[in-house]
Amino acid sequence: MTSARTHLLMEAWLDGGIDDAELVELEAALLESAEMRREFWRRASLHGLIREAVKIAGVPPQVAGGSGIRTQRRSWLSGGLAAGAAVLLLGGLGIGSVVTSMAFAYAGLRVWDSRAVVIHEEGFEQPPAPRQDFIPQQPDVWSGDETEVVGVDSNVFPRTGGHMLRFVSGHPRGALYEGKGAEIWRIIDVEAARAAAGSRDVRIDFSGYFNGVDPGSKPLQFWVTAVATDAPPADLTGLWNDRFLYDDISPTSLSAAQSRDGIDADPATWDRIATSLTVPRRARFVVLHCAAALLPVPGEADRSPRYYVDDLSVVVTPVAPVEDGRTAGPRPRNAR
Amino acid sequence: MLDPATQRVAQLFVRHQPAVRSFAIALTGDFTAADDVVQETFLTITAKASDYDTSRNFVAWACGIARLKVLENRRAARRFSPAVVDSLAASVSIEELGEERLPLLIDCLEKLPPKARELVHLRYFSEHGPGEIAELLGRTVAGVNAALLKAREALRDCVSRRLAAEMGVTS
Numbered sequence: 001m002t003s004a005r006t007h008l009l010m011e012a013w014l015d016g017g018i019d020d021a022e023l024v025e026l027e028a029a030l031l032e033s034a035e036m037r038r039e040f041w042r043r044a045s046l047h048g049l050i051r052e053a054v055k056i057a058g059v060p061p062q063v064a065g066g067s068g069i070r071t072q073r074r075s076w077l078s079g080g081l082a083a084g085a086a087v088l089l090l091g092g093l094g095i096g097s098v099v100t101s102m103a104f105a106y107a108g109l110r111v112w113d114s115r116a117v118v119i120h121e122e123g124f125e126q127p128p129a130p131r132q133d134f135i136p137q138q139p140d141v142w143s144g145d146e147t148e149v150v151g152v153d154s155n156v157f158p159r160t161g162g163h164m165l166r167f168v169s170g171h172p173r174g175a176l177y178e179g180k181g182a183e184i185w186r187i188i189d190v191e192a193a194r195a196a197a198g199s200r201d202v203r204i205d206f207s208g209y210f211n212g213v214d215p216g217s218k219p220l221q222f223w224v225t226a227v228a229t230d231a232p233p234a235d236l237t238g239l240w241n242d243r244f245l246y247d248d249i250s251p252t253s254l255s256a257a258q259s260r261d262g263i264d265a266d267p268a269t270w271d272r273i274a275t276s277l278t279v280p281r282r283a284r285f286v287v288l289h290c291a292a293a294l295l296p297v298p299g300e301a302d303r304s305p306r307y308y309v310d311d312l313s314v315v316v317t318p319v320a321p322v323e324d325g326r327t328a329g330p331r332p333r334n335a336r
Numbered sequence: 337m338l339d340p341a342t343q344r345v346a347q348l349f350v351r352h353q354p355a356v357r358s359f360a361i362a363l364t365g366d367f368t369a370a371d372d373v374v375q376e377t378f379l380t381i382t383a384k385a386s387d388y389d390t391s392r393n394f395v396a397w398a399c400g401i402a403r404l405k406v407l408e409n410r411r412a413a414r415r416f417s418p419a420v421v422d423s424l425a426a427s428v429s430i431e432e433l434g435e436e437r438l439p440l441l442i443d444c445l446e447k448l449p450p451k452a453r454e455l456v457h458l459r460y461f462s463e464h465g466p467g468e469i470a471e472l473l474g475r476t477v478a479g480v481n482a483a484l485l486k487a488r489e490a491l492r493d494c495v496s497r498r499l500a501a502e503m504g505v506t507s
Binding site: 011012013014015016017018020023027030031034037038040041042043044045046047048049050051052053054055056057116118121151152155156157159160162267268269270313 | 346350353354357358359360361362365366367370371372374375376378379382413414416417419420423424427428429432433434435437438441442445446456457459460461462465466467472477481484485488491492495
């Protein structure tokens with residue numbers, strides 16, 4: 001086998017595109033040649049470092065095709081990276097978490113082609129941290145009742161980068177009621193999403209990675225919900241409990257979708273939960289809700305649940321025209 | 337509160353996690369499997385913190401544990417045989433993992449042409465495989481693979497030039 005062929009197989013391995021026969025071929029070359037092993041590490045170490053660099057650098061500036069919508073990006077630690085990251089993360093060790101004022105999150109908008117647009121990716125690596133005011137009153141910020149951005153915490157390592165979001169407790173602040181959720185929300189401005197996607201008719205896909213440590217080793221309950229509405233953001237707090245979730249989907253809740261899952265209590269694994277919502281034409285906003293059900297240990301007033309979320313993403317995709325008004329979709333279950 | 341030994345290795349792990357993660361990505365060929373390996377490695381090294389000999393290279397110690405976690409990991413669809421994992425792990429140069437190159441690489445990312453940078457972002461941030469990227473961009477998989485290879489070579493050249501320039505300045 002030629003060196004060029006082996007190099008191609010190395011690239012295929014690193015990109016997850018190798019088949020069984022090629023893997024056998026690559027393995028033989030690696031076992032046979034010290035030079036090929038050195039070449040493998042030359043390529044593989046760059047591959048790993050690029051991923052780390054991209055995660056740290058965040059969303060690149062990009063102009064959506066004709067939409068005039070630009071990405072936002074805040075640079076972080078472009079120099080002295082390792083030392084800076086270590087200092088930030090070390091704050092989370094031993095004391096359980098980094099205080100929210102040290103928290104970093106990022107927000108941005110990214111576009112490729114006219115087919116799908118990533119309108120938000122969140123790894124909690126750069127500011128701002130989620131606000132502490134229940135459902136937000138304006139689009140494009142994360143908000144929750146009690147959450148905090150942390151580094152390494154309770155033996156859980158962030159899925160990527162150096163930070164993740166920890167659900168602290170259910171509402172009201174400081175209290176814990178059985179089965180009540182700790183949660184965060186984000187309001188998506190559908191008009192901006194439509195402009196970015198270049199289509200009046202869109203689908204919004206929302207996903208996040210969840211992890212947790214439960215003292216009782218029970219499966220941990222997490223869910224993500226998306227609700228389309230024509231109600232203004234200022235009205236959403238009242239509508240959320242009163243109408244979106246308890247009653248049938250009301251005229252102000254045009255469509256809704258929810259995915260709910262129990263994940264294992266192994267801190268070493270992160271599990272993805274996702275939901276998709278086709279947005280009716282009349283909808284002006286989509287409310288995204290991301291929550292954990294708190295399962296208190298009997299006899300233990302644990303107000304510091306160790307449930308986490310990382311790497312949230314929101315993607316908007318053009319779809320075939322949908323009728324105005326309600327669309328089919330699973331009815332959301334009560335989140336609180 | 338963590339005991340001092342655990343706190344020390346945890347701090348070292350945080351500082352050197354880019355190198356450990358690169359090691360895991362190389363041996364698993366899968367970002368998600370590598371992330372699991374890093375998580376498992378972190379749990380093990382903090383549990384065995386008292387075993388750490390501070391005269392040893394920390395990254396080498398952590399990668400030794402990560403190697404075992406790679407062998408245990410079953411998440412990736414295709415895996416290297418244990419013989420290949422061992423052979424590669426034995427031949428890695430800790431310096432080659434090159435975490436000191438990370439700040440240079442971040443700067444170099446900004447120098448990529450917009451389309452190449454977008455491609456790199458799709459592959460490494462959104463973690464799409466070449467097949468998914470091809471579908472998203474309406475390109476062929478072979479075209480995406482070629483463009484990814486070109487982007488990586490451009491990044492490697494950029495980092496090499498900057499390293500050489502830095503060495504020239506300091507020498």
